[in-house]
Amino acid sequence: MRVLVVTAVAAEGDAVCGAVGPDEAEPSSLPGSYELRRGDAVCGADGSDEAEPSSLPGGDELRRVVGRVVALDVLVAGVGPAAAAAGTATALTAAALSGEPYSLAVSAGIGGGFPPGAPLGSVVVADAIVAADLGAETPDGFTPVTGLGFGRVAHHPDPALVKACAAACGGVTGTVLTVSTATGGAARAAELAARHPEVRAEAMEGFGVAEAAAAHGVPVLEIRTVSNAVGPRDRAAWRIGDALAALTDAFRTLPGALATAATTAPAPETPHP
Template sequence: MTLVIATATQTEMKAVLLGFNGRGRIGCNFPHAGEYCESPVNDHHCLLAVTGVGPVNAALSIGRILGERKDITGVLNLGVAGSFDLEQAPLGSVVAADSEIWPEYGLHTAEGIDPEGIKFPIWEYNGVDGPCPVWDRIELKLQKAFRMLNLSPPKDLLRGASMTVSGVTGTEERARMLVERYKPLTENMEGFSLALACLQSGIPFLELRTVSNLVGSRRPEHWKLDDALQALGRHARELFV
């Protein structure tokens, strides 16, 4: 069993490794963007992968890994994210995605994007009741994924819908529009690509991120990146105990 631990950046991977061993490294290896290396984590055999930022980099990275390695049995996506609601998901809290949303797929209309407007789903798989098309949302089975990957839910874990974007939301107006239309709790830039790759490959996927900022705000008091990175390492360690 080989578990991929994927982060978007080296900064996030270093935070994860600091949580694991206090050194921020694993032996002499440390993956750069687009690279991966092997590492044991407690009783788990893992690949540490830094995908690069954004959905395209994430798709290319996980596609290469799944193409080169036939022993991958799951993907754990760790990192930081923005919160659309600091009352529900405060700065520094840890959130597990129970669904992944990609709001940029479909037909652009005056009323917004219609994900089914071009008539071609992103993916289609056979479900219990027949064919299941994937348009702009993937539902994630958290409890099943924790069990299949033999991981422990961190203390104080929150759950909610996560939205993957190509460009970070930079205004309060856009943040309000996204909440009204999609009801996300957090915003990230890689999760949907990784979730889709796992769905296509029939392997479990988990995405846990700590909250670093309020989506749509550039005010300094709404950004606590260092605190989120420290929390990321702490909660990453909890997964493997």
């Protein structure tokens, strides 16, 4: 199983790679001067397989533990939704052309949390990835692009995957907003919270990753760890190191969560003749 993890900056990419450890190969080069780093983890080990146990002298038995290898390809695409979309599309296209397409694209990194639902150091797994400022200002306030009659402003990851990941890493679920301008005041934070009652965090790349993934028919997920509270910018109160450490811890749980989601997802409906 191949998973593409897209971060904005190198520190976030390093944090993700720290979860499983990169392999010994050199980073893979992609068009556009992008590089992919890979780390492998085994997931889905349930202690059983189809074969009979092997017998040993003395009557003991050996049972083989079956697991799947999840390859995490980590891409540092740049800051903002446009850079995220461009980098993600490049990696997804290269993988499809190589005959080894990705099973999942993950937007990952640190971000701002909306208190009290997402305190400093917490993990947020998006059940909705929303472009918060894609639209128009009108006399009646902000109107999303969908209200203008075109486009889309939200992607909804698979609920079973979201639930499994949040349970595995001890995270919360909710809306993660994608913004082009980070919130820097209490009034703007209150406005966003009023428009998006289930909001837990904001960042700058998730919607770009989701748009590229949707264009390629690849499922998407967004995971954010909280480095600061959304609102007035108080850099002295930010906990970037703690958030990066929490990102590493969260990604240590990801392979197992993928296996859990795969086993709990409902089977596809069989079409009626």
